[in-house]
Amino acid sequence: MKNLSRLFFAMLLLLSFNANAQDSNNPWAIGIGVNAVDFYPTGENAPLGEYFDEFFNFGDHYNVLPSLSSISVSRYLSDGFTLTAAGTINKIENFGDASVSDLSYYGLDGTIKYNFLKASTFDPYLGVGGGYTWVDDIGAGTLNGTLGFNLWFSENIGLNIQTSYKHAFEDYLSSHFQHTAGLVIKFGGKDTDGDGIYDKDDACPDVPGLEAFNGCPDTDGDGIEDSKDDCPNEAGLAEFNGCPDTDGDGVADKNDDCPTVAGLKALNGCPDADGDGVADNKDNCPNVAGPAANNGCPWPDTDGDGVLDKDDKCPNEAGTVANNGCPEIQPTPEVMKTLNEYARTILFDTGKSSFKQESLQTLASMQAIFKEYPRADFTIAGHTDSVGSKSSNQLLSERRANAVRDWLIANGIDGERLTAVGHGEEKPIDTNATAFGRKNNRRVEVTLK
Numbered sequence: 466m467k468n469l470s471r472l473f474f475a476m477l478l479l480l481s482f483n484a485n486a487q488d489s490n491n492p493w494a495i496g497i498g499v500n501a502v503d504f505y506p507t508g509e510n511a512p513l514g515e516y517f518d519e520f521f522n523f524g525d526h527y528n529v530l531p532s533l534s535s536i537s538v539s540r541y542l543s544d545g546f547t548l549t550a551a552g553t554i555n556k557i558e559n560f561g562d563a564s565v566s567d568l569s570y571y572g573l574d575g576t577i578k579y580n581f582l583k584a585s586t587f588d589p590y591l592g593v594g595g596g597y598t599w600v601d602d603i604g605a606g607t608l609n610g611t612l613g614f615n616l617w618f619s620e621n622i623g624l625n626i627q628t629s630y631k632h633a634f635e636d637y638l639s640s641h642f643q644h645t646a647g648l649v650i651k652f653g654g655k656d657t658d659g660d661g662i663y664d665k666d667d668a669c670p671d672v673p674g675l676e677a678f679n680g681c682p683d684t685d686g687d688g689i690e691d692s693k694d695d696c697p698n699e700a701g702l703a704e705f706n707g708c709p710d711t712d713g714d715g716v717a718d719k720n721d722d723c724p725t726v727a728g729l730k731a732l733n734g735c736p737d738a739d740g741d742g743v744a745d746n747k748d749n750c751p752n753v754a755g756p757a758a759n760n761g762c763p764w765p766d767t768d769g770d771g772v773l774d775k776d777d778k779c780p781n782e783a784g785t786v787a788n789n790g791c792p793e794i795q796p797t798p799e800v801m802k803t804l805n806e807y808a809r810t811i812l813f814d815t816g817k818s819s820f821k822q823e824s825l826q827t828l829a830s831m832q833a834i835f836k837e838y839p840r841a842d843f844t845i846a847g848h849t850d851s852v853g854s855k856s857s858n859q860l861l862s863e864r865r866a867n868a869v870r871d872w873l874i875a876n877g878i879d880g881e882r883l884t885a886v887g888h889g890e891e892k893p894i895d896t897n898a899t900a901f902g903r904k905n906n907r908r909v910e911v912t913l914k
Contacts, residue, residue: 490663491651494539496625498647500553501527502570504639505561520642525562527644528570530555535645545580549592553643557600560639571599572643574629576611588615588623598631598638605635615649625649695719785837795913796838807831808845808909811869818864820872828872831911835878842914845869847887848894850903855889863887869909884914 505519505526519526537551555570574596581589592611597604613627625647632640654663660673660680667680669692674681678690687700687707694707696719701708705717714727714734721734728735728744735744741754741761748761755763764773770783770790777790784791796804807830812821820828835843847866849858866885874880896902 490654490666491621492541493653494537494547494649494651496535496537496539496551496647496649497533498535498625498645499529499531499533500535500555500643500645501529502555502557503527503642503644504557504559526559528555528557528559535647537649539649545583547578547580547590549576549578549594550574551576551645553645568601569599572631573597574607574609574631576609576629578611586617588617590614592629596631598633600638603637605633605638607631607633607638607640613645621651623649623651783839792840793838794840796834796841800834800838801911801913804831804834804911807834808869808911811909813865813868816861818861818868820868828869829876832873832876832878835873835882839879839882842882842884844884844886844912844914846910846912847885848892848906848908848910849890850906851890851893851897852903859887859889861887862889865909 501523503520503526505522534555535551535553537549539547539549541547551572551574553570553572553574555572557565557568557570559565560568574594576592576594578590578592581591590611590613592609592613594609594611595607596609597606609629609631611627611629613625615623615625617623625645627645629643629645630640631643655665656663656667657670658667658673658680660667660675662674662676662680664670667674668678669681672682674690675683681690681692683690683694684697685694685700685707687694687702689701689703689707691697694701695705695717696708699707699709701717702710708717708719710716710721711718711724712721712727712734714721714729716728716730716734718724721728722732722744723735723746726736729737731742732744735746737743737748738745738751739748739754739761741748741756743755743757743761745751748755750760750762753763755761764775766773766777767780768777768783768790770777770785772784772786772790774780777784779789779791782792785793787793807827810824810827812824813819814821845866847862847864847869849862851858853861863885864887866887870880870883870885873883890897890906893902893906894908895905897906
């Protein structure tokens, strides 16, 4: 009866103890299971060897009560630390290598534990603490070292395996190992709005929401939480802060002057058919490009020289922009320099006179300059590096010069104005000893006749 009173007192103390926790969302945990007590090598006739010599000798040394024999209550502290209070009961029949008459065993222990792998399915820990242990009528305080782990099957339920070494402060109680195994259940998290997210992690604890948004709602289901959604009751796109874009033109309906017709952002979502920067609904010539200053209609250019009549000093005779719309007889040295900068960047396929695709724009730029000087005649000269025979290089330079001339003629330049010559490798402008030098020598040059 005396020992039963002790057990009752221990259980009552456990249930009122603010003990160990598993994590901050579930600050409380309760564990139930069985325990095994091992007095080897501290029992009768000890020492019998090192402490871990027969650590796993279950049959000879372990004392196990075949029923529920351990209970624990835990409380979370912080940063991986928990505080646990545990009570155990057992029956001692093996005292080391000696057999004894059934001795009662009661333990009440408190432990501070540190969990290494937070929020992990496998949850190992180390602990240190103390308690009081009775074997029959003998009782003494103990200093305990603990090693164990939890294996979580779900958010709240797991398996606990633990081993403690209990060092007695009094000689009349032997130091010993105690092993426990059982079920552990976490609980205690608060979820005011019932959305499955604990209040401590819920940015909207009073309104049911989604885990993806830390517990805040998404009323229109567009993947944008209401607090960041400019149109919370109408499904929209993230790029428009949750507002729709009916015509798909990249302008949210609320900012779109033409919400049902695809248009341009610069024109508040309205279209510009002629691409002149004037919205069709304000363009007097919606299908012909023109400046805003002329309400979207083009200024006239009677002679077609690219200089508008309003700026053209020779409106009925094609000229150049540089000469205010009047024609020029010969290009200036600056113009020739520009023309040759283009010519030297013409790229041909290796060993051929066919152009690489990227050279077509360069040829078009040259054609525009030739067109500005309809009375000037030009010589197009081809040059190569020294790789290969002189005769083949001479032929290649001629073919390339003629290829440029032929392209210009095909694109509107009078052939009578153009002469093509090839110089092969005879007129290098750089060394042929390096790849860079050879690249410079492979060129096309333009001169005035």
